Amino acid sequence: MQKENKANYNCIESLKKTGAPIIIVTAVEEAEAIAYACRDNGITVTAFCDSEKRITENLFCGLEVIHTPTLPQRYPKARFIIASQHIPDCVEQLTGLGYGESEYYSILELLKNFDVKKHQYRISQSYMSSRLAVCRKTHEFYFDEEKVYMRSLDVMVTTKCSLKCTYCSNLMQYYVDPKDTENDEVLSALDIINANVDHISEYRVIGGEPLMNKGWADIVNGISKINTEARIDIYTNATISPKDEQLKSFQGKNINFIITDYAELSYNIDTMIKKLVKYNISFNRQQNARWIDCSSIRHHKRSVSQLEEVFKQCCVKYVYTLLEGKLYRCPFIANAANLNAIPDNPANYVNLLSEQNNIKQKIRRLVKTVNFFPACDFCDGRPYDPSSKLGYDGKGMIPMGEQVSSPLPYKAYN
Ligand code: SF4
Numbered sequence: 001m002q003k004e005n006k007a008n009y010n011c012i013e014s015l016k017k018t019g020a021p022i023i024i025v026t027a028v029e030e031a032e033a034i035a036y037a038c039r040d041n042g043i044t045v046t047a048f049c050d051s052e053k054r055i056t057e058n059l060f061c062g063l064e065v066i067h068t069p070t071l072p073q074r075y076p077k078a079r080f081i082i083a084s085q086h087i088p089d090c091v092e093q094l095t096g097l098g099y100g101e102s103e104y105y106s107i108l109e110l111l112k113n114f115d116v117k118k119h120q121y122r123i124s125q126s127y128m129s130s131r132l133a134v135c136r137k138t139h140e141f142y143f144d145e146e147k148v149y150m151r152s153l154d155v156m157v158t159t160k161c162s163l164k165c166t167y168c169s170n171l172m173q174y175y176v177d178p179k180d181t182e183n184d185e186v187l188s189a190l191d192i193i194n195a196n197v198d199h200i201s202e203y204r205v206i207g208g209e210p211l212m213n214k215g216w217a218d219i220v221n222g223i224s225k226i227n228t229e230a231r232i233d234i235y236t237n238a239t240i241s242p243k244d245e246q247l248k249s250f251q252g253k254n255i256n257f258i259i260t261d262y263a264e265l266s267y268n269i270d271t272m273i274k275k276l277v278k279y280n281i282s283f284n285r286q287q288n289a290r291w292i293d294c295s296s297i298r299h300h301k302r303s304v305s306q307l308e309e310v311f312k313q314c315c316v317k318y319v320y321t322l323l324e325g326k327l328y329r330c331p332f333i334a335n336a337a338n339l340n341a342i343p344d345n346p347a348n349y350v351n352l353l354s355e356q357n358n359i360k361q362k363i364r365r366l367v368k369t370v371n372f373f374p375a376c377d378f379c380d381g382r383p384y385d386p387s388s389k390l391g392y393d394g395k396g397m398i399p400m401g402e403q404v405s406s407p408l409p410y411k412a413y414n
């Protein structure tokens, strides 16, 4: 990336001046707070832009959301506030669209004195507050390239799931013999990561269905001891209701439930929500949506430049994943490797529990790799913009939560 296309730290004085239209990049949840922060500072935002076409179908905070690839036709010149946590990817994409000379701004100055409690949002104030804390950290580390930073670490506590979604992007539909992870092993691996990474903003406790692992709450509490600052999100399909004592043990901690609502399949959703409200545990219920297919394991035999494109377009390449003592760059690689569906290649992971030397260096390589991993050649890709075929070989949009009755067969490329 060219130096002039780095985002600027400060923005308020520049954006208050008359100039090209101001666009907030990506209509993520925290963009709502950023729009309020602009208004509070006398900055007039023209529109949002987002790479996901379906997000552009509705207004966001009363403003239009423009599909990013079409932005140059609407506004050949623009000034950009990057709300997304993937700042370099946004700047690179916009530069590629012809905004080479444009101004890019981080949200840091805008959020410096922002009072979350002053406004109401589509999500709860407490959830917005914790999302903004992660957003701030991500932007701070953008300006500190020497540090090894993980915005998000997926902690897989089981490969068992109470549902069997045909298109599960974490590949649960292929497991014939799903297993819970060993709690001690998970916490030891997390200790190692914590000691070798400068900052982790959030842990996502996932599965399968994490509540299938009877020790899931102990792992959650263990994470909150290892890293007292981070947010912990528990991703659940609401088929299993947590026990009262488990929820009591989370009180006063930065622990949230992210509930995917699979309609009648999420048969414990009302009980779960009642309990979360009772114990004052924050949650976010995600309504039925359409998914993007990225669940096939096949060998594409791509060229290096094709692999680079697939990786460049990938929206989960920062979703670091811990599974069975190994740290991976994304959940697809973690599960494809764990299923023995792809050739074992140490370039795809860091084996935290068996590596003796240079763990820090190895984690750094995993985090800072910007081209691609060997495993990406077995993945259809997972693009920011699923309406485009750029760097993507999957089926596109698919119905959410379709079920299979037994594990799906897959080819093992060994
Ligand atoms: S609920 Fe469906 S998508 Fe979620 S982990 Fe289970 S199988 Fe995968």
Ligand code: SF4
Binding pocket: 310, 311, 314, 315, 316, 317, 329, 330, 331, 332, 333, 373, 375, 376, 377, 379, 380, 381, 382
């Ligand atoms: S493209 Fe690579 S990094 Fe992205 S999901 Fe596929 S395997 Fe993971």
